[in-house]
Structure formats: structure tokens, C-alpha cells
Amino acid sequence: QKHSMEIGNQERNPQTDEAFLLLGKARYFDQRYVPAIEAFNYVLQKYTESDKLNEATIWREKTNIRLENDELAIKNLKRLLKYEKLKDQEYADARAMLAQAYINLNAPDTAIQQLKISSAYTRKNSEKGRYYFIIGQLYNELGFRDSANLAFNEIIDLGRSTPRVYWVNAHLHTLRNTEVTKENKEELLEYLTWLELNRENRPFLDKIFREIAVYHNNLGQDSLSLAYYNKSLAATDNSPQLLALNYEDLAEYHFDENNYKVAGAYFDSVLPNLPENTKKYRAIRKKLDNLEDVITYENTVQYTDSVISLYRMPQAEREAFFQAYIDQLKAQAEEEIAREEEKLTAGFAAFETSKGGKENKGKFYFYNITSLGYGKTEFKRRWGNRTLEDNWRWSNKASALSLEDDNANAVASEDGPENLTEEQKYSLEYYLAKVPTSKAVIDSLSRERNFANYQLGLIYKEKFKENLLAAGKLEEVLKSEPEERLILPSKYNLYKIYEEVGSPLASSMKENIIKNHPSSRYAEILLNPRAVLEASEDGPEAQYARLYKLFEKQEFLRVITGAEETINRFTGDPIVPKLEMLKATAIGRLQGFKEFKEALNYVALNYPNQPEGKKAQQIVAEQLPKLEPNGFSSESVEPQGNWKVVFPFKRSNDEAALRLLKRLRQSIEDLRYSNIVSKDIYNLEDEFVVVHGFKSRDFALGFTELLKNNKDYRIRNENFVILSDNYKTIQIHKNLKDYKRLKLTPKP
Numbered sequence: 001q002k003h004s005m006e007i008g009n010q011e012r013n014p015q016t017d018e019a020f021l022l023l024g025k026a027r028y029f030d031q032r033y034v035p036a037i038e039a040f041n042y043v044l045q046k047y048t049e050s051d052k053l054n055e056a057t058i059w060r061e062k063t064n065i066r067l068e069n070d071e072l073a074i075k076n077l078k079r080l081l082k083y084e085k086l087k088d089q090e091y092a093d094a095r096a097m098l099a100q101a102y103i104n105l106n107a108p109d110t111a112i113q114q115l116k117i118s119s120a121y122t123r124k125n126s127e128k129g130r131y132y133f134i135i136g137q138l139y140n141e142l143g144f145r146d147s148a149n150l151a152f153n154e155i156i157d158l159g160r161s162t163p164r165v166y167w168v169n170a171h172l173h174t175l176r177n178t179e180v181t182k183e184n185k186e187e188l189l190e191y192l193t194w195l196e197l198n199r200e201n202r203p204f205l206d207k208i209f210r211e212i213a214v215y216h217n218n219l220g221q222d223s224l225s226l227a228y229y230n231k232s233l234a235a236t237d238n239s240p241q242l243l244a245l246n247y248e249d250l251a252e253y254h255f256d257e258n259n260y261k262v263a264g265a266y267f268d269s270v271l272p273n274l275p276e277n278t279k280k281y282r283a284i285r286k287k288l289d290n291l292e293d294v295i296t297y298e299n300t301v302q303y304t305d306s307v308i309s310l311y312r313m314p315q316a317e318r319e320a321f322f323q324a325y326i327d328q329l330k331a332q333a334e335e336e337i338a339r340e341e342e343k344l345t346a347g348f349a350a351f352e353t354s355k356g357g358k359e360n361k362g363k364f365y366f367y368n369i370t371s372l373g374y375g376k377t378e379f380k381r382r383w384g385n386r387t388l389e390d391n392w393r394w395s396n397k398a399s400a401l402s403l404e405d406d407n408a409n410a411v412a413s414e415d416g417p418e419n420l421t422e423e424q425k426y427s428l429e430y431y432l433a434k435v436p437t438s439k440a441v442i443d444s445l446s447r448e449r450n451f452a453n454y455q456l457g458l459i460y461k462e463k464f465k466e467n468l469l470a471a472g473k474l475e476e477v478l479k480s481e482p483e484e485r486l487i488l489p490s491k492y493n494l495y496k497i498y499e500e501v502g503s504p505l506a507s508s509m510k511e512n513i514i515k516n517h518p519s520s521r522y523a524e525i526l527l528n529p530r531a532v533l534e535a536s537e538d539g540p541e542a543q544y545a546r547l548y549k550l551f552e553k554q555e556f557l558r559v560i561t562g563a564e565e566t567i568n569r570f571t572g573d574p575i576v577p578k579l580e581m582l583k584a585t586a587i588g589r590l591q592g593f594k595e596f597k598e599a600l601n602y603v604a605l606n607y608p609n610q611p612e613g614k615k616a617q618q619i620v621a622e623q624l625p626k627l628e629p630n631g632f633s634s635e636s637v638e639p640q641g642n643w644k645v646v647f648p649f650k651r652s653n654d655e656a657a658l659r660l661l662k663r664l665r666q667s668i669e670d671l672r673y674s675n676i677v678s679k680d681i682y683n684l685e686d687e688f689v690v691v692h693g694f695k696s697r698d699f700a701l702g703f704t705e706l707l708k709n710n711k712d713y714r715i716r717n718e719n720f721v722i723l724s725d726n727y728k729t730i731q732i733h734k735n736l737k738d739y740k741r742l743k744l745t746p747k748p
Contacts, residue, residue: 017047021056028063036063054080054090062097070101077101092122096131108138119154129155129162129170136173145177152177168204171195172211180218188215206235206242217249226253240273247273248284258466261298264291293459296608297452304449310435311442322431329425450482451606454490467497485571488513492522521569540566540575547582554681556590559583577603577612584616590683592734597624630733632726632742635697642724643694645704647717651687660717661689667713671706683734690727697721 024039040060043052050056057080061073077098080086086094099114112135119131132154139148155162155170172195180188192212195201201208213228229246236242251266267288274281310318424430436442457473460466474490474497482490491513498506514523543566551559563583567576580603588596600616607613649657657679664677668691675693682688694700700721707715722730722739730736 017043017050017052017056021052021059024056024059024063028059028066033063033066037067054084054086054094057084058090058093058097062100065097065101065104068104070104073101074098088121089123092118092120092127095121096127099134103138108141112138125158125161126163129158129166133166133170136170140173140177149174149177164200165204168195168201168207172207175211175215180215185219206232206237206239209235210242210246213246213249217253222253226250244270244273251287258464258469260291260294260464264288264295267291290463294456297456297459300452301449301456304445304452307436307445308442308449311437318432318435319428322428325431326426326428446480447483450477450480450486453477453480454482454486457490457493461493461497467501471497485568488517488520488522489571489573491517495526540570540573543570544575544578544582547579551582551586554589554679556586556681557684559586560590577607577610580607581612581616590681592683593624593627593630593732600624627732630729630735630738632729632739633723635723635726641696642692643697643700644722644724644727645691645694645700645719646722646727647689647719648682649687649689651681651685654687657687657689660715663713663715664689664691664707667707667710667715670712673703675703680731682731682736686736692724694721697723 020039020043024036024043027033027036027039037060040056040063043050043056044060047053057076061077061080064070064073064076077094081091081094095114095118099111099118102108102111102114115131115135115138119128119135122128122131132151136148136151136155139145139151152170152174155166156174159167171191175188175191178184178188192208192215195208196205196212209228209232213225213232216222216225216228229250232246233243236246247266247269251263251270254260254266255263267284270284271281271288274284310321313321420430436445453473453476457470457477459470460473461470471494474494477486477490478494491509495506495509495513497503498509510526513520514526517523543562547559547562547566550562560583563579563586567579567583570576570579584596584599584603587599597620600620603616604613604620608617647657647660649660661677661679668675668677675691677689677691680688680690691700691703694703704719704721707713720740726739730739
């Protein structure tokens with residue numbers, strides 16, 4: 001009997017129930033839940049006398065829980081428990097599934113009772129350990145630590161009869177639930193050390209090291225805590241959740257120590273180990289975004305400071321500096337070679353003479369312990385710890401290269417010696433040639449450093465409330481011969497910091513601003529704060545709103561000049577990047593593609609971490625390449641499409657353009673057309689009155705003839721008909737002359 005035999009709606013093959021039950025389980029583990037339910041239902045419907053009915057029912061409800069049909073699963077399991085006679089193991093399994101459904105419905109107290117019953121009835125110690133562990137976790141969620149520890153102690157009492165993973169984690173959770181006091185801290189440390197030294201716990205050292213790190217962190221023992229966090233990272237293998245926890249703790253530590261650059265690097269390592277679209281991922285992403293500006297500007301300050309310091313060194317001192325650096329690189333290379341040789345020879349020589357070594361000679365690679373051990377070491381050295389998955393070599397995967405060697409700073413330089421050839425790496429002339437010798441270059445680097453320090457001062461003051469760090473950065477700006485635009489904002493922000501912390505320097509800084517910058521807005525604020533607050537219509541936001549209204553009216557020249565004046569007046573204010581972006585857009589509308597690109601690049605380079613700077617960079621990278629072609633579409637090949645009638649005017653003759661605009665709108669209304677009429681600025685001298693929305697060239701030409709010959713209108717102004725795509729091109733590139741030469745000049 002090798003097939004199903006359904007006769008009279010009953011299955012006659014007594015082995016098919018087991019086959020369908022196995023099929024359902026296979027589909028369940030393959031995450032094909034609906035077909036799995038079909039297989040379980042076949043057993044329940046066709047085998048009314050089978051001894052597998054209870055098991056099939058439990059597995060069906062297990063599948064329903066996976067499909068989030070928790071209420072249905074609870075209803076069916078309760079019916080099973082009430083009306084059917086179950087074996088102890090079946091009873092335990094049914095109660096465990098009920099517990100899972102209640103957990104999904106956020107009823108942990110009911111789930112705990114079901115799990116307690118399951119743990120009492122199951123005959124499998126592995127399941128007992130699992131059930132007790134879940135009970136402990138649920139008690140922890142409810143805040144009942146003592147009850148949780150009782151559940152974890154049940155696992156500890158099971159000893160080796162339960163899987164080691166439950167036993168070790170039960171110890172760790174018990175320790176986590178125990179408050180560290182002066183009386184018990186030594187005892188807890190001995191407990192953790194005992195777990196660490198137990199040979200059977202070696203597969204779980206990553207978790208144990210983390211618990212020891214947390215213990216030392218709670219006691220304020222930073223160096224020990226960092227050492228054990230790094231040990232945990234080194235021991236962690238294919239556990240993204242644990243990696244995320246360790247990296248996050250290290251990031252928070254460095255963040256609290258005001259080491260934002262290193263904190264950002266650690267937060268960056270957290271993200272690949274978290275599932276996307278989760279609350280935790282979004283929270284870490286937000287923290288990292290807040291730190292991106294700090295990291296960028298700190299890197300700028302570090303680089304420019306280094307270059308300027310080298311420039312100012314005497315030639316002999318500069319040569320000595322680079323020679324010492326080259327000697328250090330050579331020493332490191334020799335140490336690395338020695339380490340590699342030691343790895344290759346240590347232990348293998350003795351092993352070759354042993355019985356195992358002799359047996360391995362001449363064997364296939366994967367049967368040769370010597371070759372296999374070397375291969376594993378070499379793979380880990382090159383690739384680090386990699387998860388077994390598709391596309392494991394991709395650089396943006398969760399497992400990055402091992403950080404064992406430089407976890408201390410968690411930052412890898414992209415300009416290090418690893419990117420140089422061997423000749424360049426050890427060449428004194430190469431390094432000396434890299435130092436700039438032009439005063440103009442150094443001045444540019446100095447301006448870049450001052451701007452970065454200024455931005456850091458504002459970020460530390462506004463975002464992180466670190467007044468000491470902020471004051472240090474702003475004071476550094478004033479010491480470094482900054483540009484005029486940075487002096488006054490730096491002084492004012494320093495005054496606000498001094499005032500907040502109650503420093504006597506506040507009064508002297510206030511006097512400095514009033515004396516040296518009497519006509520500035522900041523001096524006005526300091527002399528009469530109330531009057532400035534009352535005159536909010538003259539503030540930065542009001543000025544921006546006024547300029548934006550001018551932009552909507554196509555007063556682009558007034559927008560450009562007004563934005564420049566407002567930027568100079570409110571230098572250092574958060575409104576400045578918005579004003580720069582508005583100015584760039586006005587330049588593009590008035591002057592064309594080339595000038596627009598230059599203006600956007602200026603915004604992107606000067607405000608790289610502001611929303612406006614990022615938007616400008618996105619436009620330059622994604623949209624400008626699409627707008628760059630300045631050729632014209634063929635108008636003879638495309639008679640159908642969107643066409644316009646354009647009436648050109650000099651801007652000095654704006655009144656005539658407005659009169660025509662009014663007459664065209666009236667004519668379209670009289671003729672019951674649906675076209676739109678607008679007045680568009682072309683450049684500083686010219687403007688257009690445009691009738692939009694003709695379906696073909698002939699329609700557009702017919703409209704102009706109608707206006708010309710109709711006695712009610714008699715509109716004989718110069719005009720031309722143009723395809724919509726070509727009109728867009730002449731507005732972007734300001735190449736109307738090219739269009740007229742190519743399209744409107746009669747062919748001989």
C-alpha cells in the first residue's frame with residue numbers, strides 16, 4: 001500500500017495519516033503554513049480513529065498561531081483539552097501552544113500559568129529548561145525579579161540534563177536580576193569568574209564576557225568594562241543581536257565621555273546588526289544622524305590642523321617627523337611578518353611528527369587538519385567573522401571585518417599606508433611632496449578649519465548642551481584669524497554660553513560686541529532685547545518669507561540681492577542655508593543652467609550636513625544630469641504634443657506685456673478655450689507672455705491667425721510657436737538665440 005485510498009469519505013490506508021502528518025510538519029518548517037493546515041486537516045477529517053489526531057490538532061493550532069489566528073487556536077486547543085483524552089506529552093504540548101497564543105495576545109500572566117503546567121507534564125528535560133526560561137523572561141517583563149530568579153533556578157537545578165544554552169543563560173539572567181551592592185559585589189565577581197573559567201561554557205563566552213563588562217560598567221570601572229566588551233565582540237560569532245548590544249553600549253559610553261567621533265563609529269556598527277523597520281533601528285539611526293555632522297567636522301579639523309602644523313615645521317624637523325613615521329611603519333611590518341611566520345610554524349611542526357600529523361599527510365584538504373586549521377586562520381584574518389549566507393562578501397553586510405586589533409578607537413582611516421605602494425610607503429620624498437607649499441592652499445585650509453570649528457561649537461551648544469566643548473571650539477575660531485562672517489556670531493554664541501554658566505567673561509564679551517560691532521543686529525539685541533523681540537517682522541524668518549513671496553512673483557533679481565543682504569545681516573543664524581538655497585534657485589531661474597549648478601555646488605559644499613546642503617547635493621547628483629542636454633527636439637517629426645505660443649517682450653516694456661496678458665485671457669474666455677496664459681521671466685532683459693496647452697502645432701498656429709485676423713482682437717505682436725520640451729530647454733539654458741537660428745530661420 002503505497003498510496004492514499006479514500007473509499008466512502010474514509011481513508012483506508014492506515015499508514016497515510018503518518019505520511020500526511022509528516023508532510024504538514026515539513027510544510028510548517030518550510031514556512032508554507034496554509035498548505036501545512038491542509039495536510040493536518042486531511043488527517044483530522046479522513047482518520048477519525050487514528051492515534052495521531054491529537055498530535056495533528058496541536059500542530060494545526062501551532063500553524064494557526066504562526067498565521068496570527070491566535071483566538072482560533074485558543075478556542076480549538078481548549079476544546080481539545082476539554083473533550084479529548086491526552087497523553088502527558090500531548091497535554092504539555094497543547095498547554096505550551098496555549099501559552100504562545102496568550103503571549104501573542106499580550107497576556108503574559110495567563111501564559112505563565114500555561115507554561116508552568118507544561119513544564120510539570122513534559123517528560124523532556126530540554127523542554128522543561130525552555131519553558132522555565134520563558135517563564136523567567138515573562139516575569140522579568142512584568143517586573144517580578146524574584147519570581148524570575150525562581151524560574152531560572154529551576155533550570156540551574158536541571159544541570160546537564162537540559163541544554164547548556166538554557167543553563168548558562170539562566171545563570172546570567174539570575175546575576176542580571178541581582179542588585180550589585182558593597183556586600184555582594186565580590187561574591188558576584190567570583191560567580192562570573194567561575195562561569196568564565198568553566199571549560200563547558202566556552203561556546204557561550206561571548207555572553208559571559210558581556211555580563212562581566214556590564215558588571216564592571218555598573219561599578220564605574222571603565223577600563224575593565226571596555227576590555228570585556230572587546231572580548232565579547234571578539235568571541236561573538238553569528239549573533240547580530242549580541243553584537244548590536246555590545247556596540248550600542250560602547251557607543252553610549254563614548255557618547256557620555258563626549259567622544260562623539262568614536263561614538264558615531266560604534267553607532268554605525270550597530271545598524272547592520274539590527275533588523276530594519278524596527279523602533280530600535282530608527283532610534284539608533286536618529287542618534288547617528290545627529291552625530292554625522294560632528295564626525296564630519298571633527299575629521300575636517302583634524303586633517304587641516306595636521307597639514308597646517310606640517311607646513312609650519314622647519315624643513316629639518318619635518319624630515320625627522322616623516323622619517324620617524326617611516327621607521328614605525330617598517331617596525332610594524334616586521335612584527336606582522338614575524339607573527340605570520342609564528343602562526344604558520346607554532347604547533348604545526350610538533351603536530352607533523354605526531355600520529356595525527358602523519359595520518360593527515362597526502363589527504364584531501366578538508367581531511368587534513370593542518371591545512372584546514374591554516375585555512376580557517378587565513379580566512380578569518382582576511383574576511384573576519386562572516387555569517388553563512390548568500391553574498392557574504394558584500395561590504396554592507398552585517399558582519400564587518402573583525403575589530404579586534406583596533407577596537408580601542410573603532411575608527412579606520414581611509415588615507416592610511418595600506419592604500420600606498422611599497423615604494424611610496426617608505427619614501428621620505430613622497431611624504432614631503434604631499435605637504436602643500438602654497439600660502440593660498442594653507443589659507444584655504446585655515447578657513448575650512450575655522451568654519452568646521454564654528455559649526456562644531458554650535459552643534460555642541462545646541463544639540464548636545466556641552467557648553468565647555470562649545471566654548472573651546474568657538475574660542476579656537478577667534479584665535480585663528482577667522483573670516484569676518486564668523487567673528488561676530490562666534491562672539492555672540494560665546495557670550496550666551498558664558499551667561500548660561502555664570503562666567504565673569506560674559507560682561508567683557510558683551511562690551512566687546514557693543515564696542516566693536518555697534519551697528520550689528522547682535523549689538524541691537526544686547527542693548528535692547530525687548531525691542532528686538534517686539535520687532536519680529538524684521539527677524540530672519542520674516543525676511544525669508546518676504547523673499548519667498550518675491551520669488552513666487554518672479555522678482556528673481558530682488559530675491560538674489562535681498563538674500564545676499566539678509567545673509568550678511570544674519571550670519572550664523574540657522575536661516576542662512578535656506579536663504580542660500582532660495583538664492584541659488586533664483587539664480588537658476590534668471591541666469592540659467594551653468595550658474596544654477598555653480599550656486600548649488602556652493603550650497604552643497606558650505607552646508608554639507610544641513611538639510612539644504614543635502615538637498616543641493618542630491619539635485620546636483622540626480623537631477624542636473626537630466627537637465628544638462630541643451631539640444632532641441634525635432635518639431636517637424638512631432639507635430640502632435642504639447643505646444644505653446646510665445647510673445648517676447650523687453651522687461652522695460654512690462655506694461656505692454658501685462659496689457660497683452662489681459663487681452664489673451666479675455667480672448668480665451670470668449671472662445672471658451674481651456675488654455676492657460678502666463679508671464680514668464682527669461683533673463684534680466686527679456687520676458688515672455690505664453691499661451692500654454694495646444695495639442696498640435698497647427699492648433700497653435702491657427703490660434704495666432706485667429707487673434708491676428710479677428711476684428712475683436714487684432715493681436716499682431718511678434719510671436720513664435722514652440723514645442724513644450726524646447727521651451728523648457730530655452731528656459732533652463734537661456735539659449736533662445738540658438739533655437740531661433742536652428743528652428744525659426746528659413747531654410748534656403
